[in-house]
Amino acid sequence: MNFFVLGVNHKTAPVEVRERFAIPESRLPDALSKLTSMEGIEEGMIVSTCNRVEIFARSQNGHCDLQRFVREYFGFSPGEYESYIFQHEQMDAVKHVFRVASSLDSMVVGESQILGQVKEAYATARAVGSVNSQLDQLLTRAFAVAKKVRSETSIASSSVSIASVAVELAGKIFGSLHGKSVYLVGAGKMCELAARHLIAHGATKIYVGNRTLDRAVALAEKFQGEAIPFERLYDTVPWADIVISSTGAPHTIFRKEHGEKFLHVRKNRPMFFIDIAVPRDIDPGLNDLDGIFVYNIDDLQEVVQSHLGGRHKEALRAEALVDEEVRKFEARAQTAEVVPTIVSLQQHLETLRQAELDRVRGRLGALSPEQEMAIEALTRGIINKIMHTPITTLKASARDPESTTVIDVVRKLFNLRPVTAPQTAAPAATAAPKSAPKAVDAPEAPALVRQNQK
Amino acid sequence: MLMLRQRGERSGRVAAPAVGIGMVFHFVSVVETAGLYGYANLMTIRQAESSLALLIAIIFTVLYLRYKTATPAALIFPLIFLLSFASAISQHQVAISRSSLYSGWIFFHVSTLIFGYAMLFLSFVSSLLYLVMARQLKSKQSSSWVRRMPALQEVDELGYKALLLGFPFMTIGLITGSVLAEEKFGASFIGDPKVVLSLLMWAVYLTLLYTRWSAGWRGRKAAYLASVGFAVAVCAWGANYLSKLHRFVAP
Numbered sequence: 001m002n003f004f005v006l007g008v009n010h011k012t013a014p015v016e017v018r019e020r021f022a023i024p025e026s027r028l029p030d031a032l033s034k035l036t037s038m039e040g041i042e043e044g045m046i047v048s049t050c051n052r053v054e055i056f057a058r059s060q061n062g063h064c065d066l067q068r069f070v071r072e073y074f075g076f077s078p079g080e081y082e083s084y085i086f087q088h089e090q091m092d093a094v095k096h097v098f099r100v101a102s103s104l105d106s107m108v109v110g111e112s113q114i115l116g117q118v119k120e121a122y123a124t125a126r127a128v129g130s131v132n133s134q135l136d137q138l139l140t141r142a143f144a145v146a147k148k149v150r151s152e153t154s155i156a157s158s159s160v161s162i163a164s165v166a167v168e169l170a171g172k173i174f175g176s177l178h179g180k181s182v183y184l185v186g187a188g189k190m191c192e193l194a195a196r197h198l199i200a201h202g203a204t205k206i207y208v209g210n211r212t213l214d215r216a217v218a219l220a221e222k223f224q225g226e227a228i229p230f231e232r233l234y235d236t237v238p239w240a241d242i243v244i245s246s247t248g249a250p251h252t253i254f255r256k257e258h259g260e261k262f263l264h265v266r267k268n269r270p271m272f273f274i275d276i277a278v279p280r281d282i283d284p285g286l287n288d289l290d291g292i293f294v295y296n297i298d299d300l301q302e303v304v305q306s307h308l309g310g311r312h313k314e315a316l317r318a319e320a321l322v323d324e325e326v327r328k329f330e331a332r333a334q335t336a337e338v339v340p341t342i343v344s345l346q347q348h349l350e351t352l353r354q355a356e357l358d359r360v361r362g363r364l365g366a367l368s369p370e371q372e373m374a375i376e377a378l379t380r381g382i383i384n385k386i387m388h389t390p391i392t393t394l395k396a397s398a399r400d401p402e403s404t405t406v407i408d409v410v411r412k413l414f415n416l417r418p419v420t421a422p423q424t425a426a427p428a429a430t431a432a433p434k435s436a437p438k439a440v441d442a443p444e445a446p447a448l449v450r451q452n453q454k
Numbered sequence: 455m456l457m458l459r460q461r462g463e464r465s466g467r468v469a470a471p472a473v474g475i476g477m478v479f480h481f482v483s484v485v486e487t488a489g490l491y492g493y494a495n496l497m498t499i500r501q502a503e504s505s506l507a508l509l510i511a512i513i514f515t516v517l518y519l520r521y522k523t524a525t526p527a528a529l530i531f532p533l534i535f536l537l538s539f540a541s542a543i544s545q546h547q548v549a550i551s552r553s554s555l556y557s558g559w560i561f562f563h564v565s566t567l568i569f570g571y572a573m574l575f576l577s578f579v580s581s582l583l584y585l586v587m588a589r590q591l592k593s594k595q596s597s598s599w600v601r602r603m604p605a606l607q608e609v610d611e612l613g614y615k616a617l618l619l620g621f622p623f624m625t626i627g628l629i630t631g632s633v634l635a636e637e638k639f640g641a642s643f644i645g646d647p648k649v650v651l652s653l654l655m656w657a658v659y660l661t662l663l664y665t666r667w668s669a670g671w672r673g674r675k676a677a678y679l680a681s682v683g684f685a686v687a688v689c690a691w692g693a694n695y696l697s698k699l700h701r702f703v704a705p
Contacts, residue, residue, distance in 0.1 A: 172591065175605030267670030270607065287592055290673040299594045 003093040003138060006066035006085055007047075007054030010107045013084035015298045019279035021053035021074065021081075024248050025124070032130040034073055040064050043135035045125035047100070049117045050190075050278040050297050051107060056097060058135045094138060095326045101142040102149040102322055107301040108162065109315050110155035113190075115146050138329075145325045152321060155314040162190070163197040165303045166274050166295075170198065170242055173272050173293060181205035183240030184225075185233065186247035187215040190276045194244050195223060207240055209233050211247070234258060238265040244274045245281035252283045259286040274300070334398040341407045342391055344416045349383045390414075505565075509572040517612075559634055567627035573620025574659060574687060580613025581672075581680040588673055610672055613680075617666070621659055628656055651690035658683035 008021050023031050028046060035044035035055065043058040057064050066087070070076060088096045099105040103114050122139050125131040131139065149155065167177070174180055180203045184191040187210040195206055206225030209232075210216035216227035228236050233253075237243055238261075247253060254273065262271060268291050275282040275296040287294040295303075357379060367375070390410050397406035410416070587606050603609070635649070662679050665671040671679070 169591075171605060173606045175608040268672055269670060270610075270672075290588070290675070293588075293591050295594070302594065 002059045002062045002064065003090060003097075003135070004057045004059065004064045004066055005054060005088040005093040005096050006057075006070065007052060008081070008084050009052035009054065009086070009105070010298070010301065011105075012086050015050075015278060015280060015296055017081075017084045018051070018053060020076075021048075022050075022278050023048040023053065028121075028124050029128045031073060032125055032128050035069055036130045038065070038069055041069075043132060044130045045121055045135060045139070047118055047121040049114070050276060051114075051301075052100070052105075054100070056093070056135060056138075058138075091326060091330055094329055095322065097138060097142045098145045098322045098325055098329075099319075101139075101146040102318060103146070103155070104149070104315060104318055104322060108304045111162075112150075115143070119143065134333075141325070141329055145322060148325070149318045149321055153314045153318045155318050162276065162297070162300050162304065163194040165300050165307075166194050166244070167197045167201050169274075169293075169295060169300075169303065170203075170272055171201070173270055174241060176202060178202035179204050180241045181207065181239060183207040183209065183237055183243045184219065185209050185237075185243060185245040185253065185281065186277065187212075187219040188246040188276075191244050191246045192219060192222070194274065194276070198242065199223060203242070205240075207236060209236065234261070238262040238271075240271075241269070242272045242274065244276065246276045247281055248277070249281060250279055253281045254286055255283040256285040256289065259289045259292050263289060263291055276300070331398070338394045338398040338407065341410055341416065342394055345387065345390060345410065345414055348414055348416055349387060353379045353383055506568050506571055509568060510575060513572060513576055559630055563627055563630040563634060565627075566623045566630070570620045570624030570627055571687060571691070573616045574624065574683065576616040577613040577620065577662075578680045578684040580609050580616065581677040584609050584613065584672065585674060585677040614666060617659070617663060621663060624656060624659065628652055648690060648693035651686060651693050655683060655686040655690050658686055 008018055010018070013021075023046060025048075028048065031046055032044055035041060035046065035057065040059045040061055040063050041057050042060050045056045047054045047056070055066055055069065057066060067078070067085075070081060070085070071078065074081075096105070101115055101118050103110050103112065106114050118139070122131065122143075126136070170177055170180070177198060180198075182195055182198050182203050182205070184195055184206065187208060195203075199206070206220065206223040207228055208216040208220040208223075208225055209228045209230055210219070211230050213227060213229055216229075219225075220227040237254075237258075243254075245253065259271075270291045270293065273282050273286060273292060273294040275294060278297060280296055282294050282296070284294065284296070286292050357375070364375075390413075394406060394410060583603070584606060587603060587609065591606065604612075631652075632649075635646075658679065662671075662676065662683060665679070666676065
């Protein structure tokens with residue numbers, strides 16, 4: 001169980017840095033294959049959202065140089081990113097994954113989007129095969145934990161979303177939103193959500209501008225709005241009081257000179273720009289213009305954060321729940337590591353017993369069923385006696401972080417075959433010999449241990 | 455009575471009822487003085503100041519009830535206080551003779567101008583608030599007083615409406631004043647400092663309205679212009695003490 005996480009998120013890096021790490025969806029598969037092709041990395045997954053770019057990985061040998069990936073993939077020099085990244089290993093990494101999925105690591109604790117985003121990242125990673133065994137289990141578990149946190153605590157119940165903060169800010173600028181128009185630049189989900197909120201608060205006209213007009217048309221239809229070809233963007237944006245931008249463009253779309261033009265056309269009536277894109281779509285310089293208010297994702301989240309007073313208690317409960325789940329996962333994972341060794345030890349000795357029996361069989365001559373049974377019982381008894389101590393030691397070591405050493409020693413002592421990934425149901429691990437116990441599912445593991453104890 | 459009013463003003467920021475009581479007393483005071491000396495009494499500087507203070511206080515109260523915000527009080531109450539105070543200590547208690555032929559017109563002149571002043575002051579306050587609020591929004595810090603304020607655009611609308619409403623009154627007041635002065639003193643009234651300042655003020659407000667109409671000026675530029683206008687207005691008001699025409703010593 002060698003999990004690693006490296007990344008930047010809203011806690012460690014400002015949006016200026018995060019946007020340099022962002023990996024667009026289209027390039028994710030490529031990045032994943034680069035990641036898994038690196039030395040020591042068995043499995044990998046990348047979550048890239050506006051708040052975080054995180055790389056999850058599992059290594060075979062306990063060594064995993066994710067920083068090298070950052071250097072090679074992004075072409076950054078260590079000085080450029082070192083102060084912004086965080087890294088977790090082993091159980092800390094597990095905990096981190098659980099917390100992220102449960103939205104405890106979110107800037108807006110309890111917001112629901114992150115789970116969907118992690119699920120999407122997982123689906124992508126599965127599709128390219130970069131997640132196939134233990135990391136898969138970790139994430140499946142993480143989703144279950146997220147669900148549990150959601151249902152057993154109320155951190156999500158009073159969720160203050162980015163969208164509702166956008167509405168609040170728009171209210172601060174325009175008062176009533178009645179009769180106000182909204183321009184969506186990019187037809188993303190966040191845009192849609194924010195637009196829905198604004199409409200619920202009285203905004204009447206919706207314009208949608210998107211590079212692919214079809215998507216703009218589809219989104220505009222939902223709001224009885226108007227789809228506008230992207231070429232006409234700069235001419236049409238001044239029509240709107242509120243502009244929500246969330247395109248995947250690598251460069252800013254709105255710069256200061258555009259803002260000046262907009263204000264001129266609008267006779268200086270104020271405009272509210274909401275930039276939820278990472279990398280940002282709107283040049284921060286626009287905010288310097290009289291009458292233009294620009295809020296980017298960090299700004300919005302800060303406002304959200306300031307609203308979160310009462311949710312603290314629930315968050316603490318959720319944290320406790322996650323901690324408990326991490327402990328369970330750890331115990332289960334370690335048992336799962338021990339079980340294959342126990343099983344192969346058992347098989348090894350059983351093979352020896354059979355071989356020895358077969359060897360002396362001829363010399364014994366004909367035996368009565370009673371004698372047959374006595375020999376059987378005798379040999380089994382010897383084996384069980386021998387096995388007893390190693391098995392209890394192994395079992396005890398399952399709770400010990402140093403369990404791998406004990407496993408190694410036992411394997412060496414009995415000359416057992418090297419452990420292949422225990423959950424090698426995936427075709428990728430063809431190296432798994434037959435002796436390696438097949439897919440020992442975590443819940444079955446304790447049962448197996450018990451069996452072997454007899 | 456005026457003393458009571460003043461006390462009300464000072465604690466007004468924390469106690470709305472005190473303002474209410476102060477206003478009632480103030481109102482009674484204004485009405486009683488008017489009853490004693492007749493409505494023409496409005497033409498004394500003292501009464502004019504007192505009335506303006508009352509008018510501003512009433513406007514503030516209306517806004518307070520409408521938007522549930524007492525923030526402008528920080529700007530408004532010192533002014534009300536100043537006006538009432540100046541009015542209270544003013545030694546001038548010289549009323550224009552009631553037999554004056556012009557008294558009706560002069561009353562009209564003074565009351566329209568007082569209303570004009572009140573409105574222009576309101577527009578000045580709004581533009582300052584707009585400026586501060588816009589800064590706050592831009593810097594992304596939301597202090598609690600901004601949260602209690604009406605929306606930026608509402609403040610802007612308010613200032614603009616006050617300007618639109620106040621400007622005609624001011625114009626009419628100035629025109630009647632000029633006509634009256636022309637009749638009384640001939641063309642020489644133009645050189646009077648009070649008149650010059652009033653005309654300058656009028657010009658500034660005209661500019662303010664014009665830039666608003668044509669280019670939609672608001673925010674920083676508008677606030678600067680409004681501050682200039684306000685400064686001139688204060689001078690014009692203060693010029694009462696310098697002006698020959700407004701000494702109210704004439705017949």
